[in-house]
Each structure stands twice: as structure tokens, then as C-alpha cells.
Amino acid sequence: MFGMLTIGQLADYAGVTVKAIRHYHERGLLAEPERDTSGYRRYGAQDAVDLVKIRTLASAGVPLSRVKDLLDADPDALTAAIAEIDRTLQDRIARLRRTCDQLAQLRGGDRLFVSPEVADHLDHLRELGVSERQLRLERDGWIIMRTASPEDAFVWITERRELLTDPEFRALYLEHDLAYDWSPDDPRLPALADRTRKWFTGHHGRSETRPVHNPAIARLAARSQPGATSPAWNRLADLMKGD
Amino acid sequence: MFGMLTIGQLADYAGVTVKAIRHYHERGLLAEPERDTSGYRRYGAQDAVDLVKIRTLASAGVPLSRVKDLLDADPDALTAAIAEIDRTLQDRIARLRRTCDQLAQLRGGDRLFVSPEVADHLDHLRELGVSERQLRLERDGWIIMRTASPEDAFVWITERRELLTDPEFRALYLEHDLAYDWSPDDPRLPALADRTRKWFTGHHGRSETRPVHNPAIARLAARSQPGATSPAWNRLADLMKGD
DNA sequence: TCGGACGTTGACCCTGGGGCAGGGTCAAGC
DNA sequence: GCTTGACCCTGCCCCAGGGTCAACGTCCGA
Numbered sequence A, B: 001m002f003g004m005l006t007i008g009q010l011a012d013y014a015g016v017t018v019k020a021i022r023h024y025h026e027r028g029l030l031a032e033p034e035r036d037t038s039g040y041r042r043y044g045a046q047d048a049v050d051l052v053k054i055r056t057l058a059s060a061g062v063p064l065s066r067v068k069d070l071l072d073a074d075p076d077a078l079t080a081a082i083a084e085i086d087r088t089l090q091d092r093i094a095r096l097r098r099t100c101d102q103l104a105q106l107r108g109g110d111r112l113f114v115s116p117e118v119a120d121h122l123d124h125l126r127e128l129g130v131s132e133r134q135l136r137l138e139r140d141g142w143i144i145m146r147t148a149s150p151e152d153a154f155v156w157i158t159e160r161r162e163l164l165t166d167p168e169f170r171a172l173y174l175e176h177d178l179a180y181d182w183s184p185d186d187p188r189l190p191a192l193a194d195r196t197r198k199w200f201t202g203h204h205g206r207s208e209t210r211p212v213h214n215p216a217i218a219r220l221a222a223r224s225q226p227g228a229t230s231p232a233w234n235r236l237a238d239l240m241k242g243d
Numbered sequence C: 001t002c003g004g005a006c007g008t009t010g011a012c013c014c015t016g017g018g019g020c021a022g023g024g025t026c027a028a029g030c
Numbered sequence D: 001g002c003t004t005g006a007c008c009c010t011g012c013c014c015c016a017g018g019g020t021c022a023a024c025g026t027c028c029g030a
Helices: A007-014 A018-026 A045-059 A064-071 A075-105 A116-128 A132-148 A150-163 A167-179 A188-203 A231-242 B007-014 B018-026 B045-058 B064-071 B075-105 B116-128 B132-148 B150-163 B167-179 B188-203 B231-242
Strands: none
Touching: A007 A018, A007 A045, A007 B132, A018 A045, A045 A064, A045 B075, A045 B132, A064 A075, A075 B045, A075 B075, A116 A132, A116 A150, A116 A167, A132 A150, A132 B007, A132 B045, A167 A188, A167 A231, A188 A231, B007 B018, B007 B045, B018 B045, B045 B064, B064 B075, B116 B132, B116 B150, B116 B167, B132 B150, B167 B188, B167 B231, B188 B231
16 A cells, blocks of 8 residues: 555654654554554554654653543643643753753852852851861751751851851861861860850850850761861860860 | 751752652662661761762763762863763753744644645645645645655655646646545536646646656545545546546 | 651552564565 | 565563552650
């Protein structure tokens, strides 16, 4: 019979693989055509039209089960459905574009992993000369805090950034950072502990909102990390709670 | 231990389902963390960072097997890979937008299923008052032709559109269309056959390129369609080849 | 201390095809 | 007649998870 297509020709016409056509047959989306004497499927022009419809909907991300319904829906329902599909498609495009942006940030620093406020905070600390080790501790601490309570984390990071404008706090922070590598017998440790305690008592009244949980030298949250503490820091902790 | 996340908390943090995290464990993408006494997985901040990386790459459509390699690739290779991924992403966005356009045409006529030239041709025929039945025959014929040979189909459709500028050809075409429903004994049939033959002989020399295959009244290709012929048309065919 | 709501565990089936295996068919050339 | 290459057939496994299940764990209020 003249004008009957094989599955491969049909596939080429619609820009679809042979496999996909067979799949549509299995799902009952495209009617199984007649077979020739050797069992090959033989298609006509209407099949080509149907297939292009199916492919258009499917490549818009419509699940095949729904495509099936849509194919013999009345024109009004089809129009409505198309409008809705178009909306979800726009949404997907927008999301892909956002993914694009995030992808670009992947080679950068930590901005992708923490909130913008925390990222700014970490940048600030880096400018002050804080060690990479301490920066990681900070970053990880804020990550953990955010999982516990994003709102609280936001309040805390705001407080913390404000605190860093205090020169004495900044000095203490940097010195604590340095102290990590000191010997536990270092004579500077008691003096540092003392200064820290004094600063604490002086500022206790100010940030009353969450006096317990707001860790001035915030490493509590990251305690489980490897290298999150050192002999000198342990000594420091003992000295500070000792009195 | 303080600061250890459950799988659900980690999932919320990264904007990912619990299921996906377990999947990444199975694929060896994300290291299996320690379990607590009851067998629950317990995660740290580093896991959150790793997970966001994975998710960023995966939602850009990178296959997980490649994500795995990328995770511990050197920065240069990563940069190159990201550039490439970005390109494929742009491509996907462009393709989605095209899909959007095609979707809109789905409620329209046949423009989606045939080449633009054929679509214009069909529009022209419709304006001339050709029956819907005949239009379908035409459309299906061109579809079948295109599967046989897109280039030839392009040549043929160009010739055909030129031919339609001939008033006598137009008149014959329209009358053949009407003749479909006539009785096979209709006295107008012999006259029509005669006129058609005359026209043919008059124009035989002109379009020499494909004298055999260029069907003046092109319904050969669609002969397999239901309703592609009628008693009157059969009679007409007999009359024309009879002499 | 109990009950109920919610989390977590692994296991299994579903999607929309791509890929592969093992076999049949066809047309062309030797 | 035989081979060769291109095409077709069915059936099964794979991806990247989503849904659902039964069986536990955990936490919170009464």
C-alpha cells in the first residue's frame, strides 16, 4: 500500500525516537496501527498528526497519563489546560534561570550555603584577619543555628554584627582566635580569660533577649566538628567558668 | 551531641526531600554519617554544605554519576565543567521557550504539523472555498510526501503554489473537489475529464522536472485514507486514463 | 507513665523513556 | 543461494527520584 510509513519514518518526521513511539503505544496514547505481512507497524498521516500533538504536550512536561486525557478533551478544556501548562512552563524556565545563577556561585566562597547576612559577616571577619579555621567554625555554627530556627538565627546574626563594631569585642575575638594554637600553659591565657569575663559582665545587660543562647565566642554549635577545640581553648574555658 | 541534624532537618535546610538524601547516600554522593543509638542518621554542618553543592549541580541537570566526579575535582576542572553545564542549561531554556510557542499553536490549525509553505498553501485553498475533506486530503498528502523526501516536497509545494495562480487550474481543482459527491453517472463528469486532460497536455512541457511524480490533483499519496475516494472520482479516473 | 502525633528506617513499585540483547525481515550485491 | 547492513520485533535493566508501606523511635501533653 502506497503512503504507509514505517515506525522509523514516522519517528524521523515527528523528531522522536522509535522507542518513544512504542512507549506511547504501550501507554495507549497512540493507537496501534495495522501491521503488514511481516508484523511491522504501518502508519498513516493521521498518526503523524497525533504523534506531533503528543510530543508537543510531552515535551512541555505533561505526564503521559494526562496527555492521554487531553488528546480527546473538548476544545475549551484543552485551551484551559494549555494555559495552565504554559504557566508551569514559565515557572520552570524561571527556576532554571535561578539555578544558572546558583551554579555560578558554586566556584565562589560560601555565599551559596548561608544567608546573605551571614555571608557578609564572614566577609567582614575575613577582612579583620580571622583565621580560615575560625571562619569555618563560624560558618558551620550559623548553618546549624539556621536549621534550629531561621528566625532566631537572623536575630542573632544581626546582634552579632552590631557587636563587632565594639573595638574591645573585636580585639577579644581575634585574640581568642590566635589562642587556639597556644600552649595550655601559656601565661597569656589567664589574662585573656580575665579580660573576656570583664567584657561579659559589662555587656550582660545589653543583649537581654537571649542571654543564654547567644554565644559570644560562638563555637558551641560547632563542637562536634573535628578541630573545633584545642588544649589552649579547653584551658580557657576552665579558667572562665572556674570563678 | 549538640548540633547534630536529623535527616529531616538537613532536608529542610537544603530544600530537598528526605528521599533524595537517602538516594545520594546509595549513589555514594554524600558520605553516610554516623548513626545515633537508635539507628538514625546524624549530620553535621559539612554535610549541609556538601548537600547544597550536590543539589545545585543536580538541579542543573547534571547526572549524579558526573556530580560524584565533580565534587572532588580540582578547581580548574570544576570551572570548566560549570561553564559547559551553563551552556547546556541555556540551551534547555531556549528549547523550553520554543516548546512554549508550539504549545500555543496546538489549539490552532495545522501549522504545527506541516511546513510553513504547506500551511500557507492550505490557508490559500481554504480561502478559495475548498472543502474540509479535500483540505485534509491535501494536508495528509503533504505529510506523507515530506517523510519520503523533504527536499522534493519543498520543490513540489513551490511548484504547486505557482500552479494555483493559473485560473484554469484553480477552476479544475475546485470542480474536482465538488465532483467527489456527484453520482458516477453524472453527465458533467465526462466534460470535466476532458477539460482536465486538455489542461494537462497543455502544461506537460512546462514543469518538466518531475513530470511523473508531481500529481496535479494530488491525492495519490493519500489513497490509503478512509474517504480518500468516491464513486464519482473513480469514474473520473477511468474516464481520464481511458483514452 | 501513657497515648498520640510525628520522624525515621528499609523495601518495593511507578515514571519516561535510553540502552542493550537476541532474534526476525528486507533489499542489494556477490 | 548467501551474505551484509539496515531496519524492525519484544523484553529487560537503568536513571533520578516520588509514593507508599510496616515497623519502629521520639517527643510532648495529660
